[in-house]
Amino acid sequence: MTSAVADRRGRAARRSGGPARIAAARSRLADGKILGKRFTWVVLAGYIAAIIVVGFGVRFSAQPFLDQMQREAMTERAAARAREIDARIAEVVETILHLKSDESISRLVLGFDRVTYKAEDVLAELDGQKHVRHAILDYKGTPILRSPGFMLRESKAAFSAIEFYSAARLLSVERPLAEAVRLRMSDDDGMAHLLVVLPIASRGLVEGVLIVERVIELPTVASVGLTAPFSDSDWVVMSNFQLGMIGQWRDLSTSPIHARIGDTGYSLVRLANHEEIATLGWDLVQSVLFVVVWGMAVPFLGMVVFGRGVISKPYEALAASRQKLARSQKEVAELAQIATMSHEAILVTDRDQRIIWHNPAFSVLTGYAEEEALGRHPGRLLQGPDTDEETVARLRAAIASARPVREELVNYRRDGKPYWVSLSISPLSGEDGVVDRYVAISSDVTHKKLAERRLEDARRQTEHHALHDALTGLPNRRSVDGLLEAEIGSDDGARTLVRVDLDHFKAVNDTHGHAAGDHVLKHVSDALCAEIHETDFAGRIGGDEFVIALGPGRSAEDGVALAERLQSAIRRDVVFEGKTCRVGASFGVASSEDGLISNRQLLVAADAALYEAKEHGRSQTVLYTPEIHAGVQDKRRLSVEIERGIENEEFVPLFQPQVDAVTERVVGAEVLMRWQHPERGVLTPDQFLPMATRLALVPEIDRIIYRQGLRAAAEMERIGQGLPKISFNVGSAQIEDPVLISVADLYDIESTTVAFEILESVLVEEQSSNFRLQVDRLRDRGYRIEVDDFGSGHASVVGLMQLNPDAMKIDQRLIIPIISSAKTRDLVRHIVGIGRSFGISVTAEGVETAEHAVILRELGCNTLQGFHYARPLNVVELLDMVEERGTIRPGQTGDDPLPAGHSESTA
Structure with a gap:
């Protein structure tokens, strides 16, 4: 099979002409590209030549029209400027005619009123106008009143012009505006100044003149000279006589551009400038060229595009197709060799899905030889009972619609052994674009599928272990929580x-x-x-x-x-x-x-x-039931209130006094816990401590009581009524808390001893080395260690010896019945004896009557505590009791009592 395929590929390669034919095809393709470039350069050269011709044609053909347009534009501009100047002069004349009739002006000229402030007020309107000056002369030409900057010699010249006319004519006939206007050149700024002169008469005689000067802001012909060239801004003011003589002064090819300034006898003049016309011509050329460049760009670009498509593209396409054909023939031979050497199974079917070729790897994978596979349908040849029908249906649908498809499915070898393949099928089209073959590539993925199955089994097993109890096989807490949340909670x-x-x-x-x-x-x-x-x-x-x-x-x-x-x-x-x-x-x-x-x-x-x-x-x-529900709600409410009480420090200490059994002086006080509830009043521990224990909040409450008890002891000591001892109930965990010592250091307590009462259970429980170390540290710092409720459980004498407390307190359940029970009295006597033998002070709590006190004193108890002496007190009540009874340190004899409010130092 392999040799036959190789022979067929070799014959195909020889028919293709080999490397020489490929080289020839490449040469023709290069010639086609050169032809396309040459065509593009020719079109570009024609485009540039057309632009140049159009530019010169526009420039020379438009010159006469440009000259005419320039002159008309400049003439119109001159007329507009002249009308603007005439309007300004008319405003000045109208103002003068109005002012001349004012009586204060006439009286000033005739000399009846030499006080000029009235005339100045009248002329203030002229002073407010820009570029306007004024003057008033008498009949001799002497200035009577003038504004700053007004030239006297000009005013005398104006007065001489007035004298030329008789007073009767001036008064009876309207003077032309030209006779009232004079032009002068200022040496200061070189601008044209127009003088408007009107006589002031009385009884037919000219008594003086009113002269107003207006700056035109344009030069006169005298300032620039007729021989100087005119620029774009060189508009000049000249008399009509000068305008008529200008042709004799200059060699002009064209008549000057001018416009008369009303009836003043002056004109606004400018000579035509050929340089401006030339500039205007080039501007026009540039504008035309801009339009031509972009207007011609589209057709010429079209010529390049469509010309290449019509002329060079077919040639290039022909050359490219020849090269592609030569290359494809070579690639076909190479691909056939690659397919033959591939380790993946490859087969080709015709349009009826019958095998027409397959590579050797197909025979290795399936066990079918070439003669057994050719002409067979791949599905009927390879598929079996465990092949998924849905996967087969998807393959058939993809083949029917001539689209690629990739699936994984079970096939069967020739010996009937199943295996998994990753199958990829792609349609192949002929030269006419019609699908006439299909190529299928198969990869053996059996090992991968087996690994995935093992992983899936392990995952299911792991998930089962995660959701089920290993011992009983029942669903565990995680599974139950999921059920309660997902199913029952949403039901x-x-x-x-x-x-x-x-x-x-x-x-x-x-x-x-x-x-x-x-x-x-x-x-x-x-x-x-x-x-x-x-x-x-x-x-x-x-x-x-x-x-x-x-x-x-x-x-x-x-x-x-x-x-x-x-x-x-x-x-x-x-x-x-x-x-x-x-x-x-x-x-x-x-x-x-x-x-x-x-x-x-x-x-x-x-x-x-x-x-x-x-x-x-x-x-x-x-x-x-609803009753239980109400209790749950109460407990829930209580838990919230306890947390709030801790935050607001509503838990307060009360003090149970302890007295010396002999002298009945105060030897200390035990700190008791109470809750000052804002609504329910004072609550005892049995009303809230079980819930606080369930919430693990007892240590936080103990810290509050500890701080407040120490603060109260420090305050009593500050006012001179200090306690000899203050006792706190603590557990083993609190003893091991290092904060216990640091909190006491925050308060100024010198003569009051701090004692910690530990439950009797510490005597029988195995305590950690840290607990024993902390007890030693407390003793070294002057703290007392006492055992609380001794006799309430399984007291251990060995534990008592190991702890070696400073005092032990007999549980009140043994104290209360001593009045009526001789056995109980004997038991208490033995407990007192144990304490004496170990050098431990003995305290009896639950002393409710005087008879209790007498019996306990006889039995040898050192300290008594109970309702017979006082119920739990606040700080003020405790101070009253200390002041009333006095104090004595524990263990001190009554022969040397301390005065009330004093106790020995703990040092």
Whole structure:
């Protein structure tokens, strides 16, 4: 097979002409590209030549029109400027005619009134105008009044002009404006100044003149000269006589451009400038060229594009196709060789999906030889019973629509052994664009699929372990929480939940071992699975805690009935290794069917019902009721209030005085905890301490009491009524708290000893080395260590010796009955004897009567405490008692009492 394919590819390569034919094709392609470039350069040269011709033609043909347009534009500009100047002069003349008639002006000229301020007020209107000056002359030409800057010689010249006319003519006939206007040149600024002169007459005689000067802001012909060239701004003012003579003074090719300034006898003049016309011509050429450049760019660009497409592109396409043909023939031979050498199975089918060629790797993968595969349909040849029908349907749909497709499916070898392949099928089109063949490439992915299956099995197993209890196989707490959140919590219908907690299970572990306990747990899980309904859900959420979620539609009665059945099943004796194990169970049932709680609150409600069952003797079934619900709400409210009370420091200390048994002087006070509730008043620890313990907030409350007790002791010492000792109840954890010492250092306490009362349980419990180290540190700092409630539990004499406390307090349950019980008195006597033998001071609490005090004093107690002396006091009441009884340090004899308010130093 391989040799035949190679022979066919070699013959195809020889027919293609080899490298020589490819080189020839490349040469023709290069010639086509050169032809295209030459065509582009020819079109570009024609484009540039056309632009140049158009530019010169516009320039020379438009010159006469430009000259005419320039002259007309300049003439119109001159007329506009002349009208503007004439309007200014008319304004001045009108103002003068108005002022001349003023009586104050006439009186000033005739000499009747030499006080000029009235005339000046009249002429103030002229002073406010820009570029205007004025003067008043008498009949001799002597200035009477003039504005600053007015030239006197010009005023005399104007006066001489007035004298030329008789007074009768001036007064009877309107003077032409030209006779009233004079032009002069200023040496200061070189601008034209127009003088408007009007006579002031009285009784037919000219008595003086009123002259107003207006700056035109244009030069006169005298200032620039007729021989100087005119620039764009060289408009000049000249008389009409000068305008008529200008042709004799200059060699002009064109007549000057001018415009008369009204009837003043002057004109605004400018000579035509050929340089400006030439500039205007080039501006026009530039504008035309701009339009031509962009206007001609589109057709010429079209010539380049379409010309290349018509002339050079076909040639280039022909050359490219020849090169492509030569290259494709070579590539076909190379691809055939690559396909033959490929390790992936490749086959080609015709349009009827029959195999017409395949590579050797196909035979290796499937086991079919060439003669067995050619002409066969690949699906019928390779697919079998485990091949997925949906995958086959997708393959057939892709082939029918002539689109590529990739799938993974099971095929079968010639020997019937299945294997997984990653199959890619692509359609192949002929020269006419019609799909006539298909190529399929297969990769063996059996090992990959087996690895994925193993990973999936491991994942499912891991997930099962994560959601199920390893011992019982029941769903664990995580699975139960998911069920309660996802299914029950979102269910609109009422649901029921049963909480199960084993009774006396710890005794099984302690008595028979944990293996027996595990056996019991399996027995309980089997009982749960046997009793629950098929729609129910049972899970283990703790060591000996289980939960059962009843299926939809099952009521609270169903839950109670299930609990009763489970109660009987769980109580049965369980035999493990010949040992009988017995346990019971308490049940809490909660349902949302009465609307008291929601489905999301079922677990909390079932816990509350279970707690009630435990509190009322165990091995019971309790249904969550409105009464329990109210209690839960109260506890929830209490927990919130406790947290608020800690934040606001509502917990306050009270003081239980301790007195010397002999002198009955105050030897100290025990700090007791109270809650100053803002609404319920003072609460004792039994009203809030259980809840605070469940919330793990007792240490925070103890810290508040500790700080406030120390602050009260420091204040009593400051006012001279210090206590010999102040005692605090602490646990083992607080003793190990390093903050205990640092807090006391914050308060100025010198003569008051701080004592810590520890429960008797520390005498029998194994304490850590850190606890013993901290006790030693406290003693070194002057603190006293006392044992509280001695005799209430299993007191250890060895533990008492190891702790070696400074004092021990006998529990009040042994003190109260000593009046009527001789045995109790003997017991107390022995406890006092133990204390004496170890050198430990003995305190008796619960002293309620004077008889108690007498008996305890006779039994040898050192310190007494109880209601007989005082109930718990606040600081003020404690101060009163200290002042009344006086104080004495513990252990000090009554022969040397301390005065009230004084105690020995702790140093």
